Amino acid sequence: MSKFELKDVRVTDGFFSDYAELVRTEVIPYQWEALNDRIPGAEKSGCIHNFRIAAGEEEGEFVGMVFQDSDLGKWLEAVAYSLTTHPDKKLEAVADDVIDLMARAQRPDGYMDTYFIIKEPHNRWKCLRDCHELYCAGHMIEAAVAYYQATGKRKLLDAVIRLVAHINSVLGAEEGKLHGYPGHPIIEMALMRLYEVTGDPMHKALAAYFINERGQSPLFFKEEMARNNNRCGWMDGPLGLSYYQADKPLREQKDAAGHAVRALYLYSGLADVERETGDESLAAACHTLWQSVARRRMYITGAVGSSRYGEAFSYDYDLPNDTVYGETCAAIALVFFARRMLQMETRGEYADVMERALYNGVISGMQLDGKKFFYVNPLEVVPEACVKDRQHEHVKPERQKWFGCACCPPNLVRLLTSLQDYLYSSDGETLCVHLYAAGRASARLAGQDVAFSVETRYPWDGDIAMKLAMQGEAEFRVALRVPGWCGAYMLEVNGAPCAAEVKDGYAYLARRWRDGDTIPLRLEMPAVCYRANQLVRKDADKLAVMRGPIVYCLEECDNGKNLHLLHLGAKRNFEAEYEAEELGGIVRLNCEGEREILDAQDEPLYTAEREVKKEPAALRFIPYYAWANRGVGEMTVWVRE
Numbered sequence: 001m002s003k004f005e006l007k008d009v010r011v012t013d014g015f016f017s018d019y020a021e022l023v024r025t026e027v028i029p030y031q032w033e034a035l036n037d038r039i040p041g042a043e044k045s046g047c048i049h050n051f052r053i054a055a056g057e058e059e060g061e062f063v064g065m066v067f068q069d070s071d072l073g074k075w076l077e078a079v080a081y082s083l084t085t086h087p088d089k090k091l092e093a094v095a096d097d098v099i100d101l102m103a104r105a106q107r108p109d110g111y112m113d114t115y116f117i118i119k120e121p122h123n124r125w126k127c128l129r130d131c132h133e134l135y136c137a138g139h140m141i142e143a144a145v146a147y148y149q150a151t152g153k154r155k156l157l158d159a160v161i162r163l164v165a166h167i168n169s170v171l172g173a174e175e176g177k178l179h180g181y182p183g184h185p186i187i188e189m190a191l192m193r194l195y196e197v198t199g200d201p202m203h204k205a206l207a208a209y210f211i212n213e214r215g216q217s218p219l220f221f222k223e224e225m226a227r228n229n230n231r232c233g234w235m236d237g238p239l240g241l242s243y244y245q246a247d248k249p250l251r252e253q254k255d256a257a258g259h260a261v262r263a264l265y266l267y268s269g270l271a272d273v274e275r276e277t278g279d280e281s282l283a284a285a286c287h288t289l290w291q292s293v294a295r296r297r298m299y300i301t302g303a304v305g306s307s308r309y310g311e312a313f314s315y316d317y318d319l320p321n322d323t324v325y326g327e328t329c330a331a332i333a334l335v336f337f338a339r340r341m342l343q344m345e346t347r348g349e350y351a352d353v354m355e356r357a358l359y360n361g362v363i364s365g366m367q368l369d370g371k372k373f374f375y376v377n378p379l380e381v382v383p384e385a386c387v388k389d390r391q392h393e394h395v396k397p398e399r400q401k402w403f404g405c406a407c408c409p410p411n412l413v414r415l416l417t418s419l420q421d422y423l424y425s426s427d428g429e430t431l432c433v434h435l436y437a438a439g440r441a442s443a444r445l446a447g448q449d450v451a452f453s454v455e456t457r458y459p460w461d462g463d464i465a466m467k468l469a470m471q472g473e474a475e476f477r478v479a480l481r482v483p484g485w486c487g488a489y490m491l492e493v494n495g496a497p498c499a500a501e502v503k504d505g506y507a508y509l510a511r512r513w514r515d516g517d518t519i520p521l522r523l524e525m526p527a528v529c530y531r532a533n534q535l536v537r538k539d540a541d542k543l544a545v546m547r548g549p550i551v552y553c554l555e556e557c558d559n560g561k562n563l564h565l566l567h568l569g570a571k572r573n574f575e576a577e578y579e580a581e582e583l584g585g586i587v588r589l590n591c592e593g594e595r596e597i598l599d600a601q602d603e604p605l606y607t608a609e610r611e612v613k614k615e616p617a618a619l620r621f622i623p624y625y626a627w628a629n630r631g632v633g634e635m636t637v638w639v640r641e
Contacts, residue, residue, distance in 0.1 A: 348505015
């Protein structure tokens with residue numbers, strides 16, 4: 001299945017279209033100011049400053065992380081997507097100017113990385129494990145392809161083509177080249193995207209080389225470490241080379257391991273290479289690693305990476321709520337991987353995870369005004385612990401203006417500006433609808449140009465109405481996803497109930513379609529309590545609440561302090577109430593529960609078993625993604641029974 005072109009889809013609903021408008025009008029300009037160090041009280045980026053130094057137009061020292069260039073690449077990619085749907089000459093001129101700057105900073109041999117141009121020109125390509133040269137290159141490639149597709153302008157595209165030619169002269173299987181691969185993957189995805197534009201077989205071959213060479217014996221990173229006479233904290237600890245997903249070949253890896261973002265970027269690149277090569281062993285590896293992530297190592301919010309140590313996966317069913325890392329970038333990477341699994345195979349499981357991560361683990365990373373961000377996305381917060389306990393210091397009770405390591409904010413924006421990519425796919429005979437959002441799109445089906453529109457108030461309402469527009473008639477299939485959270489649904493064509501073939505979470509309608517045909521779909525959307533697998537120790541005797549794709553939470557500002565004393569109780573009758581003026585417009589859930597009566601504070605720390613007294617309590621749940629928009633306070637997703 002092929003995804004739709006960005007230009008062929010327009011989102012018009014009041015949820016994601018609101019996000020797209022916020023990003024276009026507020027977030028992209030805000031992040032440009034951040035990249036230029038013009039946000040009062042925010043951590044400095046130094047990103048644009050570094051490029052000016054590299055271009056010989058300013059003096060000074062390199063500022064930021066070794067991968068600071070990547071922030072600009074992500075921002076430019078987001079700009080490109082925004083320009084595709086909302087042409088903006090002023091914004092395009094800003095992008096053109098910064099692309100000119102990047103081109104001036106590029107070395108004559110094609111090299112482009114400000115850290116090594118400014119700070120360590122003699123150490124280029126000497127530490128692939130940790131120095132992120134290929135990671136930065138990957139983000140520049142992604143930006144270049146997106147900008148070319150949006151504007152037709154080739155300056156950055158031609159620059160990255162020269163960069164890739166340089167990389168290919170340094171790295172590869174041939175004698176005289178370094179037999180290495182990136183410590184932080186993403187260039188694999190980027191090269192496959194570049195290949196789609198250029199058709200240059202070298203671009204595809206280099207991506208395949210990075211995938212196939214990784215973890216082969218002798219282990220490149222061990223040899224590199226010996227050459228550099230350096231140590232690696234991850235290798236000295238329990239993670240070892242699995243931190244880099246480089247301890248064994250990808251086809252032999254059975255568990256999602258190491259740094260969560262690196263892992264999921266790598267798995268996404270693995271899927272891209274498989275799609276172009278048809279290598280069944282790579283497909284098998286994708287399925288194995290998917291199951292490890294989605295069935296044993298993922299939070300109910302779609303967050304991944306449970307351990308602060310290494311920002312990493314730990315072990316099966318280890319899903320602590322208060323010390324979780326759950327990096328925003330990791331949830332974004334999971335969306336990337338899920339979509340690629342959908343392209344490989346139309347299964348509702350992949351779209352369910354993609355939706356779960358998007359509505360919960362991703363958009364939670366940004367304040368509702370677009371001006372503050374989370375790096376870490378916890379499922380339980382006690383603000384005092386964040387300040388006084390080193391185990392919780394990575395968890396923040398409120399979002400930040402910017403970060404010294406600012407990978408998440410521009411990453412989130414490039415996803416939100418390209419959401420159209422994730423809604424539909426087609427093989428020319430079947431139109432698959434994966435995510436539900438109001439809007440319109442067009443596709444070529446059974447040799448016919450078909451336009452269609454979708455009307456819905458999803459995710460707050462499960463009523464979806466699809467209408468087709470075409471010249472003449474055409475016989476093809478429409479596959480509508482029935483979400484895993486949906487217990488019952490009703491499907492019609494032109495107002496009459498119809499039978500559908502249900503397979504792998506999709507309802508298939510095969511018929512001869514005509515102009516004006518309508519497909520109403522009603523998904524029942526009650527509030528539902530979920531239990532975690534019994535092996536998830538931290539969620540024993542607790543429940544989480546979902547309505548449709550939205551995970552809910554309790555906040556202190558609605559429910560008072562000491563949220564751990566609240567119980568859902570036995571009745572669990574939820575009242576769904578739409579609040580148009582609250583938190584940008586949400587469905588709030590109200591439920592009568594119970595609160596343990598707190599004994600006097602001068603009670604002994606420990607006492608013999610005694611009766612726990614409870615009193616009725618009105619519980620107020622809000623969508624998890626909207627927490628921490630009303631001040632600092634406690635929050636929890638999982639609630640005691």
